Amino acid sequence: MDEWKDLQLRKLSCEQDLQKAYRLVMNFFNNQGFEYCAFTAYSGLPGRCASKINLNNYPYGWDRLYEQNGYAANDPLVAHCNQSALPILWDEHVFSEAPKLREDLVRQGLRYGWTQAVHDEKSSCYSLFSLARTHCRIDAEEHYGNLGYAIFASQKLHTLASKKLARLPSPKTCPLSPREIEVLRWSAEGKTASEVGRILCLSERTVNFHVCSCMRKLNVTNKISAVAKAAHIHVI
Template identity: 45%
Template sequence: MEIWKESQLKQLTFAREIETAYPILLQFAQNIGFNFCAVSLTSNNRNADFKILQINNYPKEWNQLYEKESYRKVDPVVTHCNRSMLPIVWTEELFSPTPLLWDAQQEHGLRHGWSQSFHHEASGLCSILSLARKNGPLSPLELYEHFGYMFYATSHLSDLFARSLPKLPKKPEHPHLSPRELEVLKLSALGKTAYEIARILCLSERTVNYHVQNVIIKLNVCNKISAVIAPSRCGLLDAPNP
């Protein structure tokens, strides 16, 4: 590995924010012959209020046009990157369903490019790193030489941004109820008394009341009625006994 590549890789590794990582990526892009570098991060499993993060050095006019025409919705590069982590080269064939987008990119100097995505499973983030230039198509050798750096960079960006997001609330864990406790609760939900439940399950009435009391303690409720309602709401009484 060339010394400058190793140096920039170390700098990227130590970057703790997207804003400090981007200049390193831009310098790398320029060192290997690209004019433009773009980073975008989207989320697949967060709410609609999540805003797409986009940082690039594209021409200002192009960014305004891309936003105005809502090109992101039909961009085949974005579509590919949202579903695959394989690198994608920008070609006229790829953009054949959206010729206006292809022509507009050409006019603004984004003539030859490629993109790499990374899907951050824990957070649902999808990061996309794109490099583009005005002249000279990409060669297979370029893709081979720089794929490792691109893939590491996109994964690192996802990790950096994921750390900055508020943690998603954990789903509440339901207390473990034994098969016998569930049987008692199900019969109680049907309106059976402790005496009737005891006869059905071949238990003593005292044992039935013991199970009910255990459930009340486990669910942190105040009485038998609440002990029946709580597991009913979370679906415990609908499931078959383990």
């Protein structure tokens, strides 16, 4: 088994194609007992639009469910990784303030896992790497036994993704006004239009006007999707 690991890591270190590298990583961790592997890279600073690369073998429909429910706005894994490169294990405590997200993860078979971030000090590119499975809790011994491999894999994918993102056209200036961003930010906190209005000293009608404007500019059909998309492009 150690020889197989060594061979796979050597192949990964030499691979220059992001998709092929991801498949090598996914195969490696499938053999380590993880059914699911996800990698997402962003180019852009918080508060500005960003380019994005997303690779995962999560159950069909998960990405759409995640966006439709606006989970990006209150995902504790994303919040942690935005601030730290330390890995975070998925458990009930982590999702204490996002129980619906936890419930949907478990329903989809994404019960046990961990996520870690790669922050690039030389550029605005950063990425998230996650491993997950349906059964068997991840204990400390297994976590640290695989952590070195996960760090190596995430760094390699991050390097390839950074090169790919650098070749993409620069993202356009964020279309939302500062006031629209404020409205979406408070909406992401779960505030109603009436509550947002009181906070920002606006009428409820004006708040709804800004929400509709955000929906139009972000090309979505409802407020939840507007919040999700704004979070994805790091406007909020």
